[in-house]
Amino acid sequence: MTASVSTTRTSRGKLASTLDESQLAEITELFAQRRKGFSLEAPFYTDPAIFKVEMEAIFGTHWLFAASIAEVPEPGDYVTLDYGPHSLIVLRTDDGGVNVLHNVCRHRGARVLTAASGSTGNVVCGYHSWTYDSEGNLIHASSPGEIDFDKSCFALKRAHGRVVGGLIFVSIAEEPPTDFDEVSAIFGPYIAPHDLARTKVAYQQDIIEEGNWKLVMENNRECYHCDGHPELACSLFPTWGLTDELVPPHLEEVWERNTAAKAALEERCARYGLPFEVIEELDTRIAGIRISRESLDGEGESFSPDGRRLSKKLLGDLRDFRLGRCSMHLQPNSWFHFQSDHVITFGAYPINEHQTLVRTTWLVADDAVEGVDYDLEKLTHTWKQTNIQDKAFVELCQQGAGSPAYQQGPYMKSEYQVEAFINWYTQRVLEHLA
Numbered sequence: 505m506t507a508s509v510s511t512t513r514t515s516r517g518k519l520a521s522t523l524d525e526s527q528l529a530e531i532t533e534l535f536a537q538r539r540k541g542f543s544l545e546a547p548f549y550t551d552p553a554i555f556k557v558e559m560e561a562i563f564g565t566h567w568l569f570a571a572s573i574a575e576v577p578e579p580g581d582y583v584t585l586d587y588g589p590h591s592l593i594v595l596r597t598d599d600g601g602v603n604v605l606h607n608v609c610r611h612r613g614a615r616v617l618t619a620a621s622g623s624t625g626n627v628v629c630g631y632h633s634w635t636y637d638s639e640g641n642l643i644h645a646s647s648p649g650e651i652d653f654d655k656s657c658f659a660l661k662r663a664h665g666r667v668v669g670g671l672i673f674v675s676i677a678e679e680p681p682t683d684f685d686e687v688s689a690i691f692g693p694y695i696a697p698h699d700l701a702r703t704k705v706a707y708q709q710d711i712i713e714e715g716n717w718k719l720v721m722e723n724n725r726e727c728y729h730c731d732g733h734p735e736l737a738c739s740l741f742p743t744w745g746l747t748d749e750l751v752p753p754h755l756e757e758v759w760e761r762n763t764a765a766k767a768a769l770e771e772r773c774a775r776y777g778l779p780f781e782v783i784e785e786l787d788t789r790i791a792g793i794r795i796s797r798e799s800l801d802g803e804g805e806s807f808s809p810d811g812r813r814l815s816k817k818l819l820g821d822l823r824d825f826r827l828g829r830c831s832m833h834l835q836p837n838s839w840f841h842f843q844s845d846h847v848i849t850f851g852a853y854p855i856n857e858h859q860t861l862v863r864t865t866w867l868v869a870d871d872a873v874e875g876v877d878y879d880l881e882k883l884t885h886t887w888k889q890t891n892i893q894d895k896a897f898v899e900l901c902q903q904g905a906g907s908p909a910y911q912q913g914p915y916m917k918s919e920y921q922v923e924a925f926i927n928w929y930t931q932r933v934l935e936h937l938a
């Protein structure tokens with residue numbers, strides 16, 4: 505597909521007030537001189553000033569995955585989302601949409617909602633009980649003897665929210681990138697058959713990785729390290745990301761199995777009218793994406809030791825368990841696996857320049873019964889183990905980036921998606937700093 509790049513607002517926002525001109529010039533130079541095909545220089549993973557730039561140029565500008573609607577199934581349900589200095593309330597509305605509000609009280613700035621999730625009518629600050637409606641309007645702020653003031657000037661600040669196939673995306677930019685409309689249209693046909701509106705959360709796991717958020721994403725974009733994922737390699741072909749000429753001798757048999765499974769999956773997708781083509785625009789559009797439907801090993805149904813289903817209930821109106829996985833990725837911080845029997849969402853949320861929260865959520869059909877239709881431990885085993893292994897890899901790299909001996913190393917051909925992620929990242933930051 506031809507890339508279509510729309511423009512986004514490019515201003516230094518608050519950076520000019522938090523970093524001095526010489527710091528900004530130095531950082532701009534570092535980005536501009538990025539050596540293509542090589543890992544980033546150490547400060548990208550360790551420097552708090554670069555983290556500040558990223559919080560504005562990346563996380564303050566682009567669309568981020570926040571949650572699925574299964575996490576906020578009823579009106580009034582909410583989740584809070586924290587990254588860097590930001591905290592958002594994602595609130596389900598009566599009409600099935602979402603409102604996204606900055607979680608910063610307009611009285612004296614307290615966090616308004618402190619739980620990770622819950623349900624509320626009005627939004628009440630716990631400090632002096634200023635009360636906001638679901639739109640963020642201030643509706644109650646009384647104090648004995650207080651003169652009246654114009655409450656309409658003190659609503660919670662709003663951010664943007666979009667629901668795409670049951671996934672909630674947010675942006676705190678004044679004018680978020682407009683090519684997300686095109687991306688939504690691409691994603692829709694792939695994920696709609698899984699009908700997230702009829703799913704529920706089976707399990708959610710938050711882990712804090714002692715590593716910069718980019719190391720988390722770099723690790724996610726390649727399978728060069730998949731020998732380190734014995735559980736995952738039972739179902740996910742460890743040849744992911746390779747082409748014919750790149751297959752090492754020890755994976756030739758796996759490659760042949762993958763090729764046969766791919767052909768069978770494509771025939772099945774054609775029969776059911778499911779899209780499977782790879783659409784890869786990781787660094788050729790503002791909202792960098794990759795989506796495809798790919799075969800799984802063994803029975804080809806799910807992320808289990810033998811590839812068999814992990815929940816007995818098919819999602820949505822799907823008619824076949826053997827549909828591999830729809831794999832979806834959105835820059836800068838999310839990736840997804842849609843199987844016939846369950847969905848897994850992943851979001852990486854930076855805490856600071858050396859820590860990242862990784863949130864993994866397993867969704868099953870809303871009528872699936874734990875212990876009857878699925879075993880929670882079996883459902884979550886493969887990716888719980890994979891997450892632990894990935895956390896260790898990320899942390900090893902963070903330790904290395906902090907060493908005076910660290911030097912940039914070359915990406916292998918099979919790491920082309922890591923290179924694309926870094927391309928996307930440096931382009932977006934340079935646009936912002938321009």
Ligand code: FES
Pocket residue numbers: 609610611612613614629630631632633634
């Ligand atoms: Fe929220 Fe005072 S800071 S009511």
